[in-house]
Amino acid sequence: MSTGNRSAKALLTPITDDLMYLGAVFAEEADFRPDPERAHEQLAERLTAFEGPVAEALSQVKDPAGVVYSRISQVTVEEPWHVGRVVLAGDAAHASTPHLAQGAAMAVEDALVLAQSLDSEEDVAGALAAWEARRRPRAMFVQNLSRAILKQETGTPTTPEEDELLKIGIPGAAHVLVKPY
Numbered sequence: 767m768s769t770g771n772r773s774a775k776a777l778l779t780p781i782t783d784d785l786m787y788l789g790a791v792f793a794e795e796a797d798f799r800p801d802p803e804r805a806h807e808q809l810a811e812r813l814t815a816f817e818g819p820v821a822e823a824l825s826q827v828k829d830p831a832g833v834v835y836s837r838i839s840q841v842t843v844e845e846p847w848h849v850g851r852v853v854l855a856g857d858a859a860h861a862s863t864p865h866l867a868q869g870a871a872m873a874v875e876d877a878l879v880l881a882q883s884l885d886s887e888e889d890v891a892g893a894l895a896a897w898e899a900r901r902r903p904r905a906m907f908v909q910n911l912s913r914a915i916l917k918q919e920t921g922t923p924t925t926p927e928e929d930e931l932l933k934i935g936i937p938g939a940a941h942v943l944v945k946p947y
């Protein structure tokens with residue numbers, strides 16, 4: 767379940783019958799670092815507008831060590847993702863903002879398509895070129911739409927290209943990504 771407003775977004779994912787993953791995204795000053803003694807309280811302060819299941823899950827977060835904070839960042843390797851027999855894949859080549867929740871999916875796909883390419887192409891150089899030609903547009907689609915959603919959610923101006931992508935939106939992206947390609 768995901769819910770939010772302009773200043774914060776919260777995500778609940780059940781892990782086991784009695785364990786819940788609570789994720790939250792909010793804007794901070796560039797030099798913000800959570801206080802290790804009261805990170806759980808700082809998280810609660812940022813999610814005061816949330817009621818229901820988010821507030822319920824939050825009330826269970828009593829240990830600051832249970833809060834993992836990291837800045838959202840994106841990686842776009844413009845250079846080829848392969849040199850000789852060495853390949854950059856997954857986050858190392860194309861880490862996305864979390865807004866489509868597709869980072870792990872893209873990393874797994876990279877590996878599967880790499881295996882297919884190595885099976886079907888004559889030599890390693892051809893296989894790596896074919897792999898990247900197939901993977902780059904898809905990973906960039908995820909990254910560009912993901913970043914556009916972040917901008918939209920935070921009220922950051924978007925480019926005309928991003929506005930086009932936003933017409934697809936999160937449900938549309940799921941339809942695009944589920945199709946064999």
Ligand SMILES: Cc1cc2nc3c(=O)[nH]c(=O)nc-3n(C[C@H](O)[C@H](O)[C@H](O)COP(=O)(O)OP(=O)(O)OC[C@H]3O[C@@H](n4cnc5c(N)ncnc54)[C@H](O)[C@@H]3O)c2cc1C
Pocket residue numbers: 789855856857858864867868869870871872873
């Ligand atoms: C909080 C959070 C929630 C997420 N939720 C989702 C989600 O719902 N869906 C989704 O698809 N994605 C999600 N992601 C993104 C996903 O986790 C990543 O995109 C994915 O793990 C990338 O896989 P990877 O194999 O490229 O990199 P990683 O999973 O980062 O694996 C790289 C590995 O290399 C190891 N390593 C690093 N340096 C060295 C070294 N020098 N020597 C040896 N080993 C090294 C690291 O320890 C690590 O184990 C989420 C990420 C975060 C942080």
